[in-house]
Amino acid sequence: MTRPVKAAVYGTGSWGTAFGMVLADAGCEVTLWGRRQELADAVNRTRTNPDYLPGVELPANLRATTDPAEAAHEADFTVLAVPSQTLRGNLAAWAPLLAPDTVLVSLMKGIELGTAKRMSEVVEEVAKVPAERVAVVTGPNLAREIAARQPAASVVACVDEAVAQRLQAACHTPYFRPYTNTDVVGCELGGAVKNVIGLAVGIADGMGLGDNTKGSLITRGLAETTRLGLAMGADPLTFSGLAGLGDLVATCSSPLSRNHTFGTNLGRGMSLEETIAVTRQTAEGVKSCESVADLARRHGVDMPITDTVVDIVHHGKPPLVALKDLMSRSAKPERR
Numbered sequence: 160m161t162r163p164v165k166a167a168v169y170g171t172g173s174w175g176t177a178f179g180m181v182l183a184d185a186g187c188e189v190t191l192w193g194r195r196q197e198l199a200d201a202v203n204r205t206r207t208n209p210d211y212l213p214g215v216e217l218p219a220n221l222r223a224t225t226d227p228a229e230a231a232h233e234a235d236f237t238v239l240a241v242p243s244q245t246l247r248g249n250l251a252a253w254a255p256l257l258a259p260d261t262v263l264v265s266l267m268k269g270i271e272l273g274t275a276k277r278m279s280e281v282v283e284e285v286a287k288v289p290a291e292r293v294a295v296v297t298g299p300n301l302a303r304e305i306a307a308r309q310p311a312a313s314v315v316a317c318v319d320e321a322v323a324q325r326l327q328a329a330c331h332t333p334y335f336r337p338y339t340n341t342d343v344v345g346c347e348l349g350g351a352v353k354n355v356i357g358l359a360v361g362i363a364d365g366m367g368l369g370d371n372t373k374g375s376l377i378t379r380g381l382a383e384t385t386r387l388g389l390a391m392g393a394d395p396l397t398f399s400g401l402a403g404l405g406d407l408v409a410t411c412s413s414p415l416s417r418n419h420t421f422g423t424n425l426g427r428g429m430s431l432e433e434t435i436a437v438t439r440q441t442a443e444g445v446k447s448c449e450s451v452a453d454l455a456r457r458h459g460v461d462m463p464i465t466d467t468v469v470d471i472v473h474h475g476k477p478p479l480v481a482l483k484d485l486m487s488r489s490a491k492p493e494r495r
C-alpha cells in the first residue's frame with residue numbers, strides 16, 4: 160500500500176496555513192512549522208489558526224509543530240512560506256534537516272534585497288539543490304479567499320515539467336485548480352512585481368483617483384514587468400496568464416491585499432512609519448520595490464512605475480509630485 164503524499168509547510172502565516180489546507184484537502188498529510196508554541200498548540204487543539212485565519216476550520220490531516228526536523232521528516236514537498244527577506248537565514252537552519260529527495264516549493268513573492276535574487280535562486284543556493292527540485296506556486300491566490308474555499312486557479316512552475324505535474328496533483332482540489340508552467344523566471348517575476356504595482360494602485364486609490372488611473376497602472380505595470388521578464392529570458396506569454404495579469408488584477412482590486420492596503424494608507428497621507436505600524440502582515444512590495452528596481456538596473460530595463468513607488472515609499476516623495484513626474488516623462492510609443 161502506498162503512503163499518502165507528505166508535505167511540510169514552513170510558515171504558519173496566512174498563505175502557509177491556507178496552502179497547507181489546500182494540500183490537506185487534496186489528500187496530503189501536512190505538517191505546518193511555526194515559531195510559536197502557543198500557535199502550534201492552538202492549531203492542533205482547535206483546528207484553526209486563530210492569529211492568521213480566524214474562523215477557518217482546518218482539516219484533520221493537517222497538524223502543526225515548532226520542531227523543524229519533525230516537519231521535515233519524509234516530506235515529499237517542503238513548502239516555504241516565510242517573508243522573502245528572511246528566507247535565506249531560515250532555510251540555512253532547515254536545509255540539513257530536509258528529506259533527501261524532497262521538492263522545495265516557494266510560495267513567496269519577493270526579490271532578495273542586496274542580491275536581487277528570485278526566491279527559487281535563493282532556495283537552490285542555500286539548500287544546494289538543482290533547479291529541477293525547486294518549484295514555485297503563484298497566481299491570484301488571496302489567502303483569505305482560498306481559506307474560504309472560493310474557486311481560484313493557480314500556477315505551479317518548475318523547469319522540470321514532471322515535477323510540476325506531481326505538485327499539481329498534490330494540490331488540486333474542487334476549489335483550487337493549478338496549471339503547470341516551466342517558465343519559473345516569468346512566474347516569479349510576475350508575483351514579485353505585482354506587489355509593487357499593487358502598492359502603486361493602492362496609493363492612487365488612497366489619493367481618491369478612479370478606475371482610469373487603475374487601468375492605466377495595471378496595464379503599464381504589466382508592460383514594465385514584461386520588459387524585465389524579456390530581458391531575463393522569461394516567456395512573455397507568462398505575463399498574460401495567471402502569474403501575471405491574473406495576480407495583478409486580484410491584488411489591485413482587493414482590500415484583502417496587504418500591498419494594496421499599504422499603498423492606500425500611504426496615498427491617504429499616512430507616513431511610512433504609521434503605515435508600517437498598522438500593517439500586521441507581510442507586504443512584500445515594500446522591500447521588494449527596491450530589489451525589483453535593482454534588478455531592472457542590472458538588466459538595463461526602464462521601470463518607471465517601480466521607480467515611482469521606490470521614491471514615494473523610501474525617499475518620502477509626496478504622491479502628488481511623484482504622479483506628476485510619472486505623467487510628464489517624455490512621450491513614447493505604446494510598444495517598444
Ligand SMILES: NC(=O)C1=CN([C@@H]2O[C@H](COP(=O)(O)OP(=O)(O)OC[C@H]3O[C@@H](n4cnc5c(N)ncnc54)[C@H](O)[C@@H]3O)[C@@H](O)[C@H]2O)C=CC1
Nearest residue numbers: 171172173174175240241245266267268300301302440441
Ligand atoms: N497572504 C496571501 O494572500 C499570499 C501571500 N503570498 C506570499 O507568501 C509569503 C508569505 O506570506 P503570508 O503567509 O501571507 O505572510 P504572513 O505575514 O501572514 O505570515 C508570515 C509568516 O512568517 C513568519 N515569520 C515572520 N518573520 C519570520 C522570521 N524571521 N523567521 C521565520 N518566520 C518568520 C510569521 O510568523 C508568519 O508565520 C509572502 O512572500 C507573500 O507574498 C503569496 C500568495 C498569497
Ligand SMILES: O=C(CO)COP(=O)(O)O
Nearest residue numbers: 298299300301416417418
Ligand atoms: O499575492 C497575493 C495574492 O495572490 C496576496 O497579495 P498581498 O501579499 O498583497 O496580500
